[in-house]
Amino acid sequence: EVQLVESGGGLVQPGGSLRLSCAASGFTFSSYAMTWVRQAPGKGLQWVSVISGSGGSTDYADSVKGRFTISRDNSKNTLYLQMNSLRAEDTAVYYCAKDQVVGGTGFLMDYWGQGIQVTVSS
Amino acid sequence: SYELTQPLSVSVALGQTARITCGGNNIGSKNVHWYQQKPGQAPVLVIYRDSNRPSGIPERFSGSNSGNTATLTISRAQAGDEADYYCQLWDSSTVFGGGTKLTVL
Numbered sequence: 001e002v003q004l005v006e007s008g009g010g011l012v013q014p015g016g017s018l019r020l021s022c023a024a025s026g027f028t029f030s031s032y033a034m035t036w037v038r039q040a041p042g043k044g045l046q047w048v049s050v051i052s053g054s055g056g057s058t059d060y061a062d063s064v065k066g067r068f069t070i071s072r073d074n075s076k077n078t079l080y081l082q083m084n085s086l087r088a089e090d091t092a093v094y095y096c097a098k099d100q101v102v103g104g105t106g107f108l109m110d111y112w113g114q115g116i117q118v119t120v121s122s
Numbered sequence: 123s124y125e126l127t128q129p130l131s132v133s134v135a136l137g138q139t140a141r142i143t144c145g146g147n148n149i150g151s152k153n154v155h156w157y158q159q160k161p162g163q164a165p166v167l168v169i170y171r172d173s174n175r176p177s178g179i180p181e182r183f184s185g186s187n188s189g190n191t192a193t194l195t196i197s198r199a200q201a202g203d204e205a206d207y208y209c210q211l212w213d214s215s216t217v218f219g220g221g222t223k224l225t226v227l
Contacts, residue, residue, distance in 0.1 A: 035216070037165075045157070045165065045208050047216035059215065095164055107212035108155055110176060112164040 002026040004096050004113035011119045016086050022079040022096030022113055030054070030074040033099040033106030036081050038092035039115075048094070049081065050106035064090075086120045093117055126209055126219035133225045134199045142222045144192040144209030152211045154192040156185060159221075160205045168207075169194060199226050 008020040022034070036048040049060045049070040058070050069082040079096050094116050097109035127145040134140035144154060154172050157165035167176050169185035172192065182197045196203055204226050209219040 037218075044206075044221040045159075045210075045218040047218065050216070061215065100167070100170065105212075107216055108153075108167075108170055109157075109165075110167050110170075112166070114164055 002098065002111045004098060004111060006094065006096055006113045006116035009094065009116035009118045011121065012086055013122050014087060014120055016120070017082070017084045018086065018118060020081040020083065020094055020096075020116060020118070022081075024077045024079065024096075024098070027098065028102075029072075029077040031102045033104055034072060034079045035097045035099070035106045035109055036070060036079075037095045037097055037109070037112075038090075038118075039095070040089075040092045043092075046092070051079070052105070053103060083118070086118075088120050091118060091120050123215070124211075124213035124217050126211070126217055128207075128209060128219040128222045130220075131223045131225065133227055134196070135227050136201065137198055140196040140199050140203070140224055140226075142194040142196075142207050142224065144194070144219050145190055146192075146211070147190060149190055149192050149211070150188045152187075152213065154185070154187050155210045156194045157208045157210065158203075158205045159208065165208065196224070199224075201226050 003025045005023045035050045051070045067085045071080045096113045098111045099106045100108045100110035156169040158168045159165040172187040173185045184195045206221045
């Protein structure tokens with residue numbers, strides 16, 4: 001059974017940093033691209049970032065480029081999102097999601113974690 | 123950047139057919155995916171690549187895509203289908219529609 005469990009969220013002041021983790025199990029982690037998607041309170045889904053299975057390719061939404069860094073440790077089956085220079089508008093539930101296709105590019109997400117709250121406020 | 127347009131809300135009578143649209147420029151040339159999200163829960167993939175159902179998704183869920191509109195159709199709507207539905211595709215980056223709240227009356 002595929003499981004994705006996010007952790008590391010919480011309350012942080014504007015300008016602060018936070019690192020989210022997503023522990024994966026139930027599939028060959030290194031074979032799949034992984035994605036972070038967020039959802040601000042009462043709003044829709046917003047794509048944040050994607051990383052290839054090997055970790056050699058990454059991409060970011062313009063709104064987080066230069067502030068967020070996606071990475072993965074395939075030996076630990078864990079996905080990360082390092083968030084720096086956080087702003088109030090980064091407040092959201094953050095989901096990690098798995099690509100459907102082996103060796104795919106992360107554009108189709110078939111399993112999602114339960115989400116983790118990140119609140120940026122003074 | 124590519125934009126996807128969904129109606130804010132759709133209502134359907136119990137047991138009837140609901141259609142949720144997703145509009146975009148020449149969207150028929152792209153692969154469209156649909157997600158269902160119930161309150162307080164993570165999204166669930168219900169249709170991928172326009173018209174394919176993942177295992178475990180009822181046959182009542184179907185999809186189509188042509189021209190400038192992709193459509194998610196839910197036949198014999200049930201109370202448990204009440205949720206927000208999002209279309210999604212890739213066009214230089216992953217894009218989500220704004221979401222449609224489905225109400226079953």
